[in-house]
Every structure is written in C-alpha cells, then in structure tokens.
Amino acid sequence: MTSSVPAGLKTPExxxxxxxxxxxxxxxxxxxxLLNEPDYIRFISDAKVRTLRTAEAFIKLRSLPRFEKYGTGLWVVEKLDTCDPIGICGLIIREGLDHPDLGYAFLSSHQGKGYAREAARAAIGFAREHMKLDWLCAIIDPGNERSAKLLTDLxxxxxxxxxxxxIGAVSDYFVKPLSASACGADGQ
Known part of the structure; x- marks a missing residue:
C-alpha cells in the first residue's frame, strides 16, 4: 500500500x-x-530529510496526515507528458492563520518555466470550486521576492x-478573495 489517504479524495483538475x-x-x-534544494531550505525550512527512509517518513507522518485530517494538503505536481514529479503545490490548514494557505515548492531544474503559476492556479480553482472557500492566504519568507511576485500576479x-x-519565524502574509461575498458587493 502506498497511501493511507481515503479513496475518492478529490484532486485539482x-x-x-x-x-x-x-x-x-x-x-x-x-x-x-526537493527537501534538500537550497531554495527549499532557505525559504521554507530544513526538514532534515537526508535519506530515503526519512523521506518516506516525511510523506507518511507529515504529508499524508494533512489529507487524512483536512481533505487537502500539498499535492505532488507532475508533468503530464512524462509523469515526472517536479514540485509540490496545494492548500495547508495551519493554526494561527485565518484561511487555508497556498503553498508550493519546485525543483530548481523546473523553476522559471511557469509551472508554479500553473499549479497554483489549479489549487486556487480547487479551493474555490470544491472547497467553496471565500479566501486564501499565503505566507512566504520576507526575502523570497520571486514568490512575492508570483502571489501578486495571482x-x-x-x-x-x-x-x-x-514555523518559528516571521513570514510575509498575503490574502486573496475567492468569492464575490469576500470582495464585497462592488467586487473589489
């Protein structure tokens, strides 16, 4: 068995x-x-995953339980043409945040190709259409200018x-309305 996540759990289109x-x-x-990429360690965290065994434990004890508990988490992003995993993207429920948090990370060899934007749009659509959320938030390291630009563009x-x-650190906090009611009657 590769997953303990309930069967039938929805994923973005x-x-x-x-x-x-x-x-x-x-x-x-x-x-x-991915967890040992310099940008991941610098801008997200050092998960201290150094072996295949600890990577399996990370998936089993940190990634999959989010899906079990909340029905969402960080999905693996893979290219359709090759089925190769290139990143993670999804929605994280965190204590201390007002809304679910859009998160993403990509292998350095796949950055700068629009994949994060494409995956984030799919996750945002999922949040709006399947989860019926009014708002999303995102937190990023204050020094992560590429992510700040992407979030603004989104x-x-x-x-x-x-x-x-x-997290144990101060993060820049971003919000995005997903519904007309979140924007107010005038749509702003």
Whole structure:
C-alpha cells in the first residue's frame, strides 16, 4: 500500500501541462531531492530529510496526515507528458492563520518555466470550486521576492506579517478573495 489517504479524495483538475496528485511513499526519492534544494531550505525550512527512509517518513507522518485530517494538503505536481514529479503545490490548514494557505515548492531544474503559476492556479480553482472557500492566504519568507511576485500576479495582496509558532519565524502574509461575498458587493 502506498497511501493511507481515503479513496475518492478529490484532486485539482489537470492543467495543460501538469497533474496534481496525492503523494505516495514511492515519491521518497523526489521528496529527498526537493527537501534538500537550497531554495527549499532557505525559504521554507530544513526538514532534515537526508535519506530515503526519512523521506518516506516525511510523506507518511507529515504529508499524508494533512489529507487524512483536512481533505487537502500539498499535492505532488507532475508533468503530464512524462509523469515526472517536479514540485509540490496545494492548500495547508495551519493554526494561527485565518484561511487555508497556498503553498508550493519546485525543483530548481523546473523553476522559471511557469509551472508554479500553473499549479497554483489549479489549487486556487480547487479551493474555490470544491472547497467553496471565500479566501486564501499565503505566507512566504520576507526575502523570497520571486514568490512575492508570483502571489501578486495571482491576485494576492500583502496584508502585513505573521509570526507562526509552527514555523518559528516571521513570514510575509498575503490574502486573496475567492468569492464575490469576500470582495464585497462592488467586487473589489
């Protein structure tokens, strides 16, 4: 068995180039690489995953339980043409945040190709259509200018900073309305 996530759990619709799918224990080699990317360690965290065994444990104890508990988490992003995993993207429910958090990370070899934007749009659509959310938020390291630009391009706006105990650092906080009621009657 590769997953303990309930069968039938929904995932975002595939995009032109990508599929967002549930993580599996067989993704351990991909996670090992991703979690040790310099940008991942610098801008997200050092998960201290250094072996295939600890990568499997990360998937089993950190990634899959989010899906079990909330019905959402960070999906593995894979290219449709090759089925190769290139990143993660999804919605994280965190204590201390007002709304679900859009999160993403991609292998350095697949950055700068529009994959994060494409996957994020799929996750935002999922949040709006399947989860019926009115708002999303995103938190990023204050030094992560590429993510700040992407979030702004996706319609998020800065709303100060947040200090989350689970992260142990101050993060820039962005929000995005997903519904007309969140925007107000005038749509703004």
């Amino acid at each position: 595939p995009t032109r180039r990508l599929r967002l799918r549930l993580p599996e224990l067989t993704d351990a080699a991909f996670y090992l690489t 319609g998020f706006h800065r709303d100060g900073q947040r200090m989350l105990e689970s």
